[in-house]
Amino acid sequence: MIEAYIYDAIRTPRGKGKPDGTLHQVPAVRLSALVLNEIARRNHLEGAAVEDVIWGNVTQVGEQGACLARSAVLYSNLDERIPGLSINRFCASALEAVNLAANQVKGGAGEGFIAGGVESMSRVPMGSDGGAIAADPTLAMKSYFVPQGISADIIATRFGFSRDDVDALAVESQARAKRATEEGRFKSILPVTDINGLPILEHDEMIRATSMETLAGLTPSFKQMGEVMPGFDSIALMKYPELERVHHVHHAGNSSGIADGASAVLVGSKAFGARLGLTPRARVVATSRVGTDPTIMLTGPVPATEKVLAAAGMAIGDIDLFEVNEAFAAVVLRFIQYFGVDTARLNVNGGAIAMGHPLGATGAILIGALLDEMERADRETGLVTLCIGSGMGAATIIERV
DSSP states (O other): OOOOEEEEEEEOOOEESSTTSGGGGSOHHHHHHHHHHHHHHHTTOOSSOSSEEEEEOSOOSGGGOSOHHHHHHHHSSSOTTSOEEEEOBTBTHHHHHHHHHHHHHHTTSOSEEEEEEEEETTTSOTTTTOOHHHHOHHHHHHTTOOOHHHHHHHHHHHHTOOHHHHHHHHHHHHHHHHHHHHTTOOTTBOOEEOTTSOEEEOSOSOOOOOOHHHHHTSOOTTHHHHHSSSOHHHHHHHHOTTOSOOOOOOOTTSBOOBEEEEEEEEEEOHHHHHHHTOOOSEEEEEEEEEEOOTTTOOOTHHHHHHHHHHHHTOOGGGOSEEEEOOSBHHHHHHHHHHHTOOGGGBSTTOOHHHHOBOTTTHHHHHHHHHHHHHHHHTOOEEEEEEEETTTEEEEEEEEEO
């Protein structure tokens, strides 16, 4: 089989995904074009140099609708002969874009791809596209639907994570992100500039100092929607009657922040790199995707990791570094609990609790963050995994070349 390699990975800073966020003035199509242009410039991509642009974004309505991938290609300086494919696997959309590109390379369906994604949550609010999973009562009842925050609290309840446990992980995420920024560890960041080339945002906007005392003062975000009758807790207890109650421990400080951002990864075969004079940074070893319980919803990183390890013929101890998306603190704690992973090797430079989670872009952001840290710390193997709405998971293993 043909091997698939990662040649480059870049991202914008993550901006606060609200109308007062710095990137609110920059639509998703322009954020996308910025990273597409930069990855083309840095790697001397001329003409129809890649087979496709595979682009994740979750809320595909309004200015993020109508195949945003193709709009981004046309908005950018890429050749119009390059098509664009928009995909949506919720929070893992950009990782799935990278995986799809890598697997097409391995299967001989193209030598080079740009994969990644974007989300402008300040301009196109999460959930504004609707969806049967929440809106169709027949499906919602069949799947025992509850919102993701309730799902995170169910994980904490079932697997024994206290309020102090989830808050401690959040404090550490902020501290690690702050240190990484101060030390310049995020090599893959591309500043967002205006049409005159003046900087709009050069660093992740949402990192902030915090403490256990500060977080202790925050009210659980999902307690009211869970407990006020008829509340979602009653649905959860119908699905999991062994639980006495749902303990609500998640809040704005230990959950991922709503964010704007874009990311891109250049994936290709060895022949693709040789033709362009490029040196690969990593090899895509294996990929996976799974479906899981749609009520607890966010446990997918565990079976997705088991599946990708089996595909690679590896064990958890063979992985040097991990990026587990911090959708909610309990998601990461469950991963650590299940696999017994040393926390010094996981989310080394913080995660989405500190820097935000621009839904359609995050998976490729994590690829870049992992690759930067593997090179900085001289590590050989890394694994990225994300939980996914409606009960799914995805994972990717990469190896430095």
